[in-house]
Amino acid sequence: MSDDEPDVNISGGADGGGSVAEFATDEADTRAEAVVDELGELYWRKAYGGQDAFECLVRTILSQNTSDVASQPAHDELMARFGPGGTAPDAGPDLAATLADAAQDEVAETISSAGLYNRKSETIVRLAGRVREEYGGAAGFDEFVTRKEPAAVRDALLEMNGVGPKTADCVLLFAGGRSGVFPVDTHVHRIARRLGIAPPDADHETVREWIEAAVPPEKCGFGHTAMIQFGREYCTAREPKCLDGPEACPLYDLCDRVGVDELAGEFVDPAETVE
Template sequence: MTEEPHTNISGGQSDGDRSPAFESDAPTTPAAAVVDRLGELYWQKTYGGQDAFECLIRTILSQNTSDAASQPAHDALVDQYGDSGLATALANADRSKLAETISSAGLQNQKSNTIIRIATRVCEEYGDAAAFDSFVQDGAYDDVRDALLDMKGVGPKTADCVLLFASGHDGVFPVDTHVHRVYRRLGIAPPNSDHDAVRAVLEETVPAAKCGFGHTASIQFGREYCTARKPACLDDPEACPLGDVCDRVGVDPDTGEVVDPADASIDME
């Protein structure tokens, strides 16, 4: 069994927080079967316990970029502003200096504005990062998610990552670009589904305790096998560990053509 690489996967901690023994009951849905199959490839674990404010900032830095680019930006931010009193420090940060600090993550002007605005709001509404963390950890799921989504610059994926990695909520399956592509290509979600529609399908059909692991494992699978331009099945259908359960929507091994599943569905109409 291949261990998950010692890198942050969409905000996950390098070593994870807990290594559970997931139930081995026979899967009852195609999505559950896929997550179980991924469990044979990657380290199964659950999440939770991260500082909520830092998790939020880390996830904002990761938007529209890779871990390789966002991790140095996060490290530079912590070095510059400290990890104690971070919300206050960022609320009072000079925008141009912050943008320079996080430049490796890309979109630094937009992200620095978002970070300062959110840090200011956290300080004004909760008092400090510790109080915000308590709200995220102890608040009702719907209340926390609504509060996060009410922050300008925080979308569903960012909110769900905070709920997963900070709160450890079961049943949360954040959908990034890899998850969005993989489950439409597999045929589990309709090909024209947006990110929220894919999330709804997965959270309804994957056991709640496995959603967090399913998220990180699906990202890794999308990076290693089911890439956007050259999925493993193009060279050899048997090279993909999910080849026997995949509809290959938008992928034609005979011609080598790869299109977004939504575009494939248009062609079939």
């Protein structure tokens, strides 16, 4: 296991808050927990929390429909320009207040590496204004995210246009430090159904419900980030390593390989296996 989480990651890596932690892995009660335990051995185990909530919201919006490789530079450029001490003339200590008053075209230019930058810049500027209006700024929003009941925070985030379940859950996890939250992105959605720890035709929310019910709360955070890394290295969308044989995938013995035909060297989306 490595304690070094990549900086190019939805969590923000070493600079994204959280801390290395140990969790019991002696005997898993479910196969989903066994999968997460194995991922923890393969990658890292961390307890997340501590990110500024509004910056975390912005980071996650930038990651929508975009790889972390593309969204991380956009986040860094945005903070360098509009964050505290940034180069923008009106950059102040409150990121939400600064972005609420920023010109959308300037924000779009700054985050252009993230893709869909016109839509994302509109969302960021609009949500910055809402955070300033409803919570008094970034500090008030951070207090809301970290202190209010998780269900209430999630509901409030989902009421914001441009914020979906994954974005809301990432804010709860990486800023709020809430246990029992397992955000589902495209990697998690694909892997959980291939493994057979969620129904093959499950949508993102159903996958989340199945995993959160089967994995101990304290293991959900690192299970999410480690599963994403596993999806990049092993269980990819186009070339799952199991097609190279049992020895090629560290989760082979825990996986149902739903939709994968090893003999033919072919695979389909797990949903296509449902009659």
